[in-house]
Amino acid sequence: MTEAGLPAGADPTEQGRPGRFRILDAVLKGTAVILIGSATLILAAAPIAGCVRPAPVPPVVEGIPFEPDSGTLAVRCGRLIDGLADEPRQNVTVWIEHGRVREVGEDLDLPDGTPVLDLSGHTVLPGLIDMHTHLIGEVEDSTFPKEMLKRSADEEVASGRRNAAATLQAGFTTVRDVGVYHAWTDRMLRDEINAGRAVGPRMQVAGYYLTTPGGGGDVLNPAYKESDIPAHLRSGVSRGAEAFRAKAQEAVDKGADVLKIIASGAILAFGGVPGSPEMTPEEIQAVIEVAHAAGRKVAAHAHGAQSIKDAILAGADTIEHASLIDDEGLRLARERGVALAMDMSDDGYIERVGRPAGYPQEFLDKMAAVLPRQRESFTRAYQMGVPLVFATDAGTYPHGENAYEFPIMVGQGMKPLDAIKAATSVAARYMGWEDRVGAVAPGRFGDLIAVSGDPLADIALLRRVDVVVKGGLVFKRPEPAAR
Numbered sequence: 374m375t376e377a378g379l380p381a382g383a384d385p386t387e388q389g390r391p392g393r394f395r396i397l398d399a400v401l402k403g404t405a406v407i408l409i410g411s412a413t414l415i416l417a418a419a420p421i422a423g424c425v426r427p428a429p430v431p432p433v434v435e436g437i438p439f440e441p442d443s444g445t446l447a448v449r450c451g452r453l454i455d456g457l458a459d460e461p462r463q464n465v466t467v468w469i470e471h472g473r474v475r476e477v478g479e480d481l482d483l484p485d486g487t488p489v490l491d492l493s494g495h496t497v498l499p500g501l502i503d504m505h506t507h508l509i510g511e512v513e514d515s516t517f518p519k520e521m522l523k524r525s526a527d528e529e530v531a532s533g534r535r536n537a538a539a540t541l542q543a544g545f546t547t548v549r550d551v552g553v554y555h556a557w558t559d560r561m562l563r564d565e566i567n568a569g570r571a572v573g574p575r576m577q578v579a580g581y582y583l584t585t586p587g588g589g590g591d592v593l594n595p596a597y598k599e600s601d602i603p604a605h606l607r608s609g610v611s612r613g614a615e616a617f618r619a620k621a622q623e624a625v626d627k628g629a630d631v632l633k634i635i636a637s638g639a640i641l642a643f644g645g646v647p648g649s650p651e652m653t654p655e656e657i658q659a660v661i662e663v664a665h666a667a668g669r670k671v672a673a674h675a676h677g678a679q680s681i682k683d684a685i686l687a688g689a690d691t692i693e694h695a696s697l698i699d700d701e702g703l704r705l706a707r708e709r710g711v712a713l714a715m716d717m718s719d720d721g722y723i724e725r726v727g728r729p730a731g732y733p734q735e736f737l738d739k740m741a742a743v744l745p746r747q748r749e750s751f752t753r754a755y756q757m758g759v760p761l762v763f764a765t766d767a768g769t770y771p772h773g774e775n776a777y778e779f780p781i782m783v784g785q786g787m788k789p790l791d792a793i794k795a796a797t798s799v800a801a802r803y804m805g806w807e808d809r810v811g812a813v814a815p816g817r818f819g820d821l822i823a824v825s826g827d828p829l830a831d832i833a834l835l836r837r838v839d840v841v842v843k844g845g846l847v848f849k850r851p852e853p854a855a856r
C-alpha cells in the first residue's frame with residue numbers, strides 16, 4: 374500500500390474523483406477508509422456492519438524445523454499469471470488450504486480467520502522451476518580443486534543447504550538437480566527439505582552422473598592419480614550397455630527421481646570434446662529402458678549434434694545444453710516432443726569470472742567455441758516450435774541468480790509469457806510433476822511468487838522477487854505496511 378492508503382499502482386486521481394465514495398480494503402485493514410472528494414476520512418477500528426474481523430497476516434517461516442506443505446492462506450493478486458492461461462487475470466484471490474491450491478477466483482467464500490497475504494499491488498506467478506541445477510558443492514568446484522576429493526558427505530550437504538536457500542529466495546520453488554559428483558548427497562538434501570529440516574525448493578535428484586570413464590561427468594583429472602580419487606565421486610562411471618543398465622537400476626533403487634546421462638563431451642571437464650559422442654547409442658538406450666520401466670525420466674547432457682540425435686532417438690525426455698543441435702536434431706526433437714534445456718546465462722559468468730579466476734584454458738576455449746552457437750540454436754528451436762524448458766546450470770555460476778536466464782531467453786526472441794511457461798507449466802510437464810507444480814491451479818501445491826510490476830512488459834523483473842510462498846508457507850514477503 375502506498376502512503377495514501379491506495380493499492381500500489383492505483384491512480385490517485387481516479388480514487389479521489391469528486392463525488393465518488395470508495396471503501397478501500399476495509400476487510401483487510403479492519404478500518405473504513407472513505408474518500409470524499411479529495412478528503413480522506415479514516416474510521417480507525419470502526420468495523421463496518423457485516424464486516425469480518427481483520428484477517429491475520431501469515432507469518433514468514435523463520436527457520437527449521439517446520440512442517441512442509443502445511444500452509445493455509447488467501448493471496449490477493451493484483452495480477453495473476455497462472456502458468457497455463459495466455460492472459461493474466463486481474464484482482465483474483467488464490468485460496469491455499471493445507472499446502473495445496475483449493476480455489477482461484479473473485480469473491481471466494483473464505484473461512485473466517487483465514488490469513489490474507491495482500492499482493493494487490495503485485496503480479497503473482499507460479500513458483501518457478503529450474504530444470505538444470507547442481508545444488509551441492511561450491512561454484513569453484515568447476516575447476517576440480519583438491520579439497521573436493523576430501524569433503525565429507527555432510528560438508529557437501531552443508532553447501533547444498535546454503536545453495537538451496539538462495540535458490541528458494543530467488544523464487545525457484547522446484548528444481549531438477551541433474552547430477553552430483555559425491556553420490557547421493559543430493560538425495561540427503563532433498564530429504565532434509567522434504568522433512569522441513571532445511572529450507573529449499575522441491576527437488577528431483579539424480580544420485581550420480583551416468584558417464585563414461587574420463588567423460589563429462591567424471592572427476593578424473595590430470596592433476597590427480599586415479600587411485601587418489603575416492604570411489605564415491607565416481608559412482609556412475611560405467612562402460613558398456615550392461616554396466617550402464619546396472620548403474621541405472623541401482624540409481625532407481627536408491628531413490629533417484631530422474632536419471633542423468635552424459636552423452637557427449639562437457640565444457641567444464643578435462644579431455645573430451647563437447648561436440649563428440651562419449652556414450653554409444655546402445656549405452657544410452659540401456660539407461661533409458663531402465664528409467665522408463667521405473668517411471669523415471671532421463672535428462673541427457675549433449676552439446677554435440679550426433680549425441681543429441683542419438684539421445685532423442687533412444688527416447689530421452691530432455692536434452693541438456695543442446696548447443697550444437699542441427700536442423701535434423703531440431704526436427705526430431707519437435708516430432709518426438711523432446712524438450713531442450715538450454716542454459717545461456719552461465720557462459721557470461723564463466724567468461725567474466727572464470728577467466729580472471731584462472732579457469733583452465735581448455736575450459737575457456739571450449740566455452741568460446743560452443744556457447745555462442747547455443748544461443749543461435751535456442752532462437753532456431755523456438756522459431757521451429759521445439760519444446761523449451763528453463764535451465765541454468767546453477768552451480769557453474771552462483772545460486773540465486775537463476776532468473777538472469779529470463780532476459781537472455783527473451784533477448785533471443787522468446788515471448789515473455791513463453792519464457793514464463795518454460796519455467797512453470799512446461800517444465801512441470803517434463804518433470805512428470807504437472808499434478809503438483811508449475812501452475813497456480815486447484816490441486817497443485819500452493820507455490821507462488823510475486824513481483825512488483827509487469828514481467829510481461831519487463832521480464833528482468835523476475836530477478837527481483839518480493840514474495841515466495843511454497844506449500845502455502847511464506848518464505849519471503851515485504852514487511853506489511855504500517856497499519
Ligand SMILES: [Zn+2]
Binds near residue numbers: 505506507551766
Ligand atoms: Zn549441469
